[in-house]
Amino acid sequence: MEPQIGTILEGKVTTITKFGAFVALEGGKSGLVHISEISNTFVNDVNDFLQAGQTVKVLVLANENGKINLSIKKALPQEERRPQRSPRPAQPVQRSASAQPRSRAPQTVAPSGDQSFEDKLKQFLSSSEGKMADLNRNIDGKRGSRRRR
Numbered sequence: 001m002e003p004q005i006g007t008i009l010e011g012k013v014t015t016i017t018k019f020g021a022f023v024a025l026e027g028g029k030s031g032l033v034h035i036s037e038i039s040n041t042f043v044n045d046v047n048d049f050l051q052a053g054q055t056v057k058v059l060v061l062a063n064e065n066g067k068i069n070l071s072i073k074k075a076l077p078q079e080e081r082r083p084q085r086s087p088r089p090a091q092p093v094q095r096s097a098s099a100q101p102r103s104r105a106p107q108t109v110a111p112s113g114d115q116s117f118e119d120k121l122k123q124f125l126s127s128s129e130g131k132m133a134d135l136n137r138n139i140d141g142k143r144g145s146r147r148r149r
C-alpha cells in the first residue's frame with residue numbers, strides 16, 4: 001500500500017544523515033524527512049532534534065518514483081507549527097559620532113506599529129544612502145584617490 005499525500009503516519013527514525021533523517025513507515029516503506037522539514041526553528045544538526053529508534057509522526061508531502069518525502073513540522077498541530085515570538089520593543093541603534101550622517105538632523109524611531117510600510121521604506125532608504133555615502137568616502141580615502149577640482 002502506497003502512502004497517500006497529505007496523510008499523517010507514524011514511523012520510526014532509522015538513519016540520521018547531515019541532510020535529514022530516514023523514517024521507516026508501515027508496510028516496509030521508508031521516507032526521508034529533509035532537514036528543513038524537521039522543526040520550525042533552524043536545524044544545524046539533525047541529532048539535536050531526532051535520535052535513531054525514535055517514533056515520530058510525519059506528514060506525507062510527496063510520493064514520486066518510489067521516493068517518499070515526509071515532514072515532521074507539518075504533522076504538528078496548528079498551534080505548535082508557528083514558533084512563538086515575543087514582540088520586541090523598538091530600540092534605537094547606538095552609533096559612534098563618526099558613523100552619524102553629518103548633514104542630517106537625528107531621526108527619531110517610532111515603534112514599528114505606528115509607521116506605515118512606506119514610512120519604514122523611506123526611513124530605510126535614507127539611512128542606507130547615508131551609510132553608503134560614508135562607506136564610499138571611507139573607501140576612496142583608502143584607495144588614495146583624490147577628487148579633481
